[in-house]
Amino acid sequence: xxxxxxxxxxxxxxxxxxxxxxxxxxxxxxxxxxxxxxxxxxxxxxxxxxxxxxxxxxxxxxxxxxxxxxxxxxxxxxxxxxxxxxxxxxxxxxxxxxxxxxxxxxxxxxxxxxxxxxxxxxxxxxxxxxxxxxxxxxxxxxxxxxxxxxxxxxxxxxxxxxxxxxxxxxxxxxxxxxxxxxxxxxxxxxxxxxxxxxxxxxxxxxxxxxxxxxxxxxxxxxxxxxxxxxxxxxxxxxxxxxxxxxxxxxxxxxxxxxxxxxxxxxxxxxxxxxxxxxxxxxxxxxxxxxxxxxxxxxxxxxxxxxxxxxxxxxxxxxxxxxxxxxxxxxxxxxxxxxxxxxxxxxxxxxxxxxxxxxxxxxxxxxxxxxxxxxxxxxxxxxxxxxxxxxxxxxxxxxxxxxxxxxxxxxxxxxxxxxxxxxxxxxxxxxxxxxxxxxxxxxxxxxxxxxxxxxxxxxxxxxxxxxxxxxxxxxxxxxxxxxxxxx
Numbered sequence: 001x002x003x004x005x006x007x008x009x010x011x012x013x014x015x016x017x018x019x020x021x022x023x024x025x026x027x028x029x030x031x032x033x034x035x036x037x038x039x040x041x042x043x044x045x046x047x048x049x050x051x052x053x054x055x056x057x058x059x060x061x062x063x064x065x066x067x068x069x070x071x072x073x074x075x076x077x078x079x080x081x082x083x084x085x086x087x088x089x090x091x092x093x094x095x096x097x098x099x100x101x102x103x104x105x106x107x108x109x110x111x112x113x114x115x116x117x118x119x120x121x122x123x124x125x126x127x128x129x130x131x132x133x134x135x136x137x138x139x140x141x142x143x144x145x146x147x148x149x150x151x152x153x154x155x156x157x158x159x160x161x162x163x164x165x166x167x168x169x170x171x172x173x174x175x176x177x178x179x180x181x182x183x184x185x186x187x188x189x190x191x192x193x194x195x196x197x198x199x200x201x202x203x204x205x206x207x208x209x210x211x212x213x214x215x216x217x218x219x220x221x222x223x224x225x226x227x228x229x230x231x232x233x234x235x236x237x238x239x240x241x242x243x244x245x246x247x248x249x250x251x252x253x254x255x256x257x258x259x260x261x262x263x264x265x266x267x268x269x270x271x272x273x274x275x276x277x278x279x280x281x282x283x284x285x286x287x288x289x290x291x292x293x294x295x296x297x298x299x300x301x302x303x304x305x306x307x308x309x310x311x312x313x314x315x316x317x318x319x320x321x322x323x324x325x326x327x328x329x330x331x332x333x334x335x336x337x338x339x340x341x342x343x344x345x346x347x348x349x350x351x352x353x354x355x356x357x358x359x360x361x362x363x364x365x366x367x368x369x370x371x372x373x374x375x376x377x378x379x380x381x382x383x384x385x386x387x388x389x390x391x392x393x394x395x396x397x398x399x400x401x402x403x404x405x406x407x408x409x410x411x412x413x414x415x416x417x418x419x420x421x422x423x424x425x426x427x428x429x430x431x432x433x434x435x436x437x438x439x440x441x442x443x444x445x446x447x448x449x450x451x452x453x454x455x456x457x458x459x460x461x462x463x464x465x466x467x468x469x470x471x472x473x474x475x476x477x478x479x480x481x482x483x484x485x486x
Contacts, residue, residue, distance in 0.1 A: 001206070003078060003215040004281050007085045011270050011277070014089040019266040022094055025409045026101050028258035035108035035253050041353055043178045044342060045108065048254040050263060055191045056183060056254075058268040059331035060247040061096070062194075065237020065388075066272050067325055068145065070280035071304050072296060073235035075289055076227055077220030078213045080280050083231060087239030088273035091416035093266045095240060095392055098399035098413055100248035100265035101258065105473040108253035110343045111245045111395055118401040118472065119461060127394050128347055131246050134387040135340040136365070138243055140372040141380050142333030143167050146326045152306045153322050164373065167330065172366055174334035175341055176358045179254065183334065190327045197309070197324025202278040204312035210285040222289040226440060229423040229430065229447070233385040238276025240420060242391025243332075244269065246339045275328075282308045340365055382434055386427065393421045397458060402472050404462050418451060425450040 036047040048056075073080040103109050106117065111131055116124025147163040174182050205212065219227050237243065248265060255264060283292060286308055295303045309321035341361045345352045352358050372380065396417035403410035426447030428435035438446065 001212045001214075003081060004212045004277065007081050007277055008274060010085055011088060011273050014093070015262075015267055015270045018089055019093060019097070019262055019270070022097055022266065022412055023262045025403070025412060026098065026261075027408070028101065028261055030257045030259050032105075032258055034104055034255055034258065036255055039107055039253070043352055043358075044250075045253045046178065046180050046184075047256050048180065048184060050256070050260045052184060052188070053251050053254055053260070054264045054268055056187050056335075057247070057251045057264050058271055059187050059190055059194065059327070060250060060335045061241065061244045061268065062237065062272045062275055062328050062332065065241060065243070065332075066276040067279045067305060067328060069235040070238055070276040071283045071292075073231055074280050074283035074287075075221045075223075075225075075292055075296075076231050076234075077218060077289075078215045078284065079217050079219065079227060080231060080235060080284075081215060081277065082217075083235055084239050084273055084276050084280065087232075087235075088269060088276075091392075091396075091420065092238075092240040092244070092273065093269035094412055094416060095242075095396055095399070096244045096248055096269040097261060097266040098402070099245040099395050100252050100255075101261045102399060102402050102472075103249040103252035104255060104258060104261070107474050108249055110249045110339070110346055111391070111398065112343060113346055114398050115394060118398050118405075118465070118470075119458075123394070127391070128343065130242075130387060130391050130394060131343055132340055134243060134384070134391050135246055135336045135343070136369060136372065137380060137384040137387060138336040139171065139333050139340070139365075140369045141384055142329035142336065143171070143369070144373055144380075146329045146333075149305060149322060149326045152303070153319065153326075167333070168366065168370070170330070171334045171337050172362065175337040175362050175365075176355065179250070179338075183338075187331065190331050193320065194324045194327045194331075197321035197327075198275050198278055200313055200317055201282055201309060201321050204317070205278070205282050205285060208285075208312060212281045212285050220289055222293045226430075228444070229426040232420070232423045233389050233427050235276065235280075236385060236388045236392075238273050238280075240389070240392050240416065242388045242393070242395055243336075245391060245395035246343070247332075247335055250335055250339055250342070279305075279308075282312070286311060337362070337365060337369075382431075386424070386434055389420055389424050389427075393417060393424055396420065397454075401458070401462060401465065405465050405470050405472050418455065421454060422447045422451040 035045055039045040070080065070084065099111065102114060106114060112124050112128035115127035143164055147160055147167055150163050151160050251264060283304055292304065305325045306322055310318035313321055341358060344361050350357055350361065396413050399413040400410045400417055403413060426443045429438045429446045430440060430443035
């Protein structure tokens with residue numbers, strides 16, 4: 001229990017310390033006109049309050065990932081706590097803050113546009129493909145997982161197909177309607193359910209007779225899967241997630257002032273890490289490795305969520321906790337499709353003020369996602385994990401380029417960029433199902449070589465950008481636009 005409580009304390013302290021340091025490095029300026037005002041269109045660019053933006057950001061980024069990922073990561077034992085805490089503080093929250101703030105400085109641009117601006121046209125196309133693949137997988141995974149949780153909660157009384165259809169309908173409306181019509185109105189309710197359920201599980205766990213294991217670096221995975229690199233692609237949301245880089249621009253388009261960024265972006269990543277800690281601790285405390293693995297194999301992580309909730313909180317409290325777990329994927333799935341629509345529109349230069357043009361992009365997206373629901377969940381999750389961390393690596397390289405060209409301390413993003421790039425490269429070389437199936441040692445050597453090559457190419461590009469005087473803020477390319485915002 002000491003490890004768990006210390007981890008929660010470190011996460012909270014980090015927001016006020018390292019988060020403030022990262023904010024100082026970036027240097028927010030409140031006299032800049034944010035995209036919410038400069039590009040106001042009543043659909044995607046809509047000024048909203050700090051608290052509402054923060055809640056939407058949390059619900060956007062905290063999908064199934066900070067529950068299912070930590071539950072599957074719990075198979076490795078308490079070493080998973082280290083990745084959640086250190087990953088969130090020094091990688092995930094830095095990633096979220098910088099991508100959100102850089103987007104604000106560039107008219108609410110999504111990650112493919114930022115990649116093209118800072119890393120080159122080839123990177124733009126590559127990131128566009130990665131981001132769309134990730135969002136499509138997220139949207140699909142976050143249809144099937146809440147549907148399976150609802151099916152278990154209703155004891156199978158409502159057909160799974162009907163539940164999937166209802167969730168798809170909600171996602172569709174959230175994707176095509178203005179952001180303040182559904183998302184802005186329903187998210188406060190969803191947020192209350194989420195916080196009540198998650199905090200209930202955490203409090204009940206602390207007050208129960210179950211023992212939260214203390215930190216050990218021993219790998220306890222029943223199948224003896226290696227910690228490096230697989231743990232870092234199993235627990236993504238809750239530690240470091242490229243999906244967040246696709247979500248932050250949604251809120252960068254509704255943020256009123258730049259100094260709200262630390263609370264909205266860095267702070268909500270810390271909140272997500274606390275959610276991840278609670279579910280990882282619950283899974284480790286209630287189940288041994290073999291039992292946990294059997295339950296995951298039997299019905300993904302949905303069975304564990306249901307079992308943990310009902311065991312710790314009883315029928316009524318457990319139902320609320322499961323509803324909270326259902327809220328998380330639903331409130332990420334809807335914005336995943338919305339972000340995908342927005343990215344495609346930006347890429348193809350299609351104005352989204354007209355409903356017909358939003359439908360022209362949304363309908364094919366949903367048709368493709370429906371076909372993907374027919375694929376086995378574990379296969380979808382494997383590809384989701386790879387696309388997720390591949391996108392996080394690209395986002396961190398973009399952030400590093402931004403800081404380097406601006407003459408700021410770029411090591412805050414470079415170090416996590418190097419680490420996760422190595423993990424993704426090693427994973428692709430090692431994993432037999434998704435990658436090349438090389439030996440463990442050969443995969444690690446190959447991962448380091450690939451990371452070194454990427455680093456050399458990156459610094460060559462950085463040198464060229466600096467020599468050409470690349471302007472990394474939109475305001476620097478045009479007549480400065482400032483305004484006193486109340």
